[in-house]
Amino acid sequence: MQLKSFVREIGNMSKKFTKKEKHECRRGGAYIAPDSSPLSSTAGSSTALTEHGRWANLPPELLLDIIQRVEARETCWPGRGDVVACASVCRSWRQITKEVVKTPEQCGFLTFPISLKQPGSRDTPIECFIQREKATSTYRLYMGLSPALSGNLNKLLLVAKKVRRATCTDFVISLVGNDFSRSSNNYVGKLNQPPKDSLVRSTNRSLQKTHSRQVSPRKPMFITAKISYELNVLRTRGPSRMKCDMYSIPASAIGQGGTAPTPTAFTNCNDEARLGFKTLKSAQNVPLVLRNKAPRWHEQLQCWCLNFKGRVTVASVKNFQLVAAAEPSQNVAVPEQEKVILQFGKIGKDIFTMDY
Numbered sequence: 001m002q003l004k005s006f007v008r009e010i011g012n013m014s015k016k017f018t019k020k021e022k023h024e025c026r027r028g029g030a031y032i033a034p035d036s037s038p039l040s041s042t043a044g045s046s047t048a049l050t051e052h053g054r055w056a057n058l059p060p061e062l063l064l065d066i067i068q069r070v071e072a073r074e075t076c077w078p079g080r081g082d083v084v085a086c087a088s089v090c091r092s093w094r095q096i097t098k099e100v101v102k103t104p105e106q107c108g109f110l111t112f113p114i115s116l117k118q119p120g121s122r123d124t125p126i127e128c129f130i131q132r133e134k135a136t137s138t139y140r141l142y143m144g145l146s147p148a149l150s151g152n153l154n155k156l157l158l159v160a161k162k163v164r165r166a167t168c169t170d171f172v173i174s175l176v177g178n179d180f181s182r183s184s185n186n187y188v189g190k191l192n193q194p195p196k197d198s199l200v201r202s203t204n205r206s207l208q209k210t211h212s213r214q215v216s217p218r219k220p221m222f223i224t225a226k227i228s229y230e231l232n233v234l235r236t237r238g239p240s241r242m243k244c245d246m247y248s249i250p251a252s253a254i255g256q257g258g259t260a261p262t263p264t265a266f267t268n269c270n271d272e273a274r275l276g277f278k279t280l281k282s283a284q285n286v287p288l289v290l291r292n293k294a295p296r297w298h299e300q301l302q303c304w305c306l307n308f309k310g311r312v313t314v315a316s317v318k319n320f321q322l323v324a325a326a327e328p329s330q331n332v333a334v335p336e337q338e339k340v341i342l343q344f345g346k347i348g349k350d351i352f353t354m355d356y
């Protein structure tokens with residue numbers, strides 16, 4: 001079989017996979033075959049055994065060349081689903097695909113669900129947008145420029161749902177839009193305002209202590225970041241001050257040659273908590289701190305302005321940009337301190353851009 005025909009057949013396989021998993025992919029899920037027996041779901045099918053053996057027994061050199069070509073050809077979704085389909089064939093395909101696919105920091109692409117927990121590119125931002133559904137109190141994060149420009153090429157990344165409680169309001173975050181259970185594998189985390197008696201008082205304790213009523217035996221909790229706001233001096237409707245303490249990322253990550261933690265697989269919360277604690281201990285317990293970039297007052301427009309490079313079109317006090325708040329002792333260059341790490345802004349009714 002010629003290589004071109006072989007690659008075309010792989011594309012046909014990915015289309016069958018997309019049709020079979022239509023519901024999951026539409027919701028943003030990316031199916032990866034389990035590491036157990038490849039015939040666990042089709043134990044009584046001799047056809048499945050024949051097909052699996054034919055694909056799994058390819059020479060490693062040929063398989064590596066095929067996956068490299070598929071990975072280089074598909075640079076955006078939904079075409080990048082072909083790369084995910086290659087990793088779903090069997091264990092050997094999955095292993096080589098993981099070796100070929102680079103992290104978002106290296107290539108700027110999002111491929112597997114774990115990409116959402118890895119650092120983004122340092123040079124070019126990953127452009128996303130958020131759609132708000134007021135009726136269901138749901139916020140959907142898509143990868144793409146905007147709904148109008150991306151059309152059907154949007155890739156659902158995360159979904160947050162507002163949950164009102166008697167004492168506070170939580171935002172539960174999931175990989176899909178119809179499963180917000182904390183016992184589910186789709187559960188990512190939540191954003192909440194803890195009661196005053198459970199506020200974190202130090203970086204070390206923040207990785208270990210949570211409110212007793214919030215702890216689940218299935219999903220232990222640990223705090224990865226804290227966001228705080230301050231009103232401006234005049235207490236008007238102008239831009240407020242924002243501060244983000246990133247407990248799982250050391251401040252040295254933004255320095256020359258610095259690196260950020262890059263997980264390669266989903267682990268349970270206990271392992272992640274120990275990893276974050278160890279990382280911060282090695283960095284003298286100094287977490288990365290982000291602050292909102294100060295806007296400038298435009299005399300002609302009579303408003304506060306920030307340069308969003310065309311990604312924001314509607315004026316709003318909620319528009320902001322986050323930059324690193326480095327101390328003089330950290331020896332971080334001024335250009336690095338001015339580099340926007342994340343920006344958020346409004347572009348239409350219930351539509352916001354969020355690039356990072």
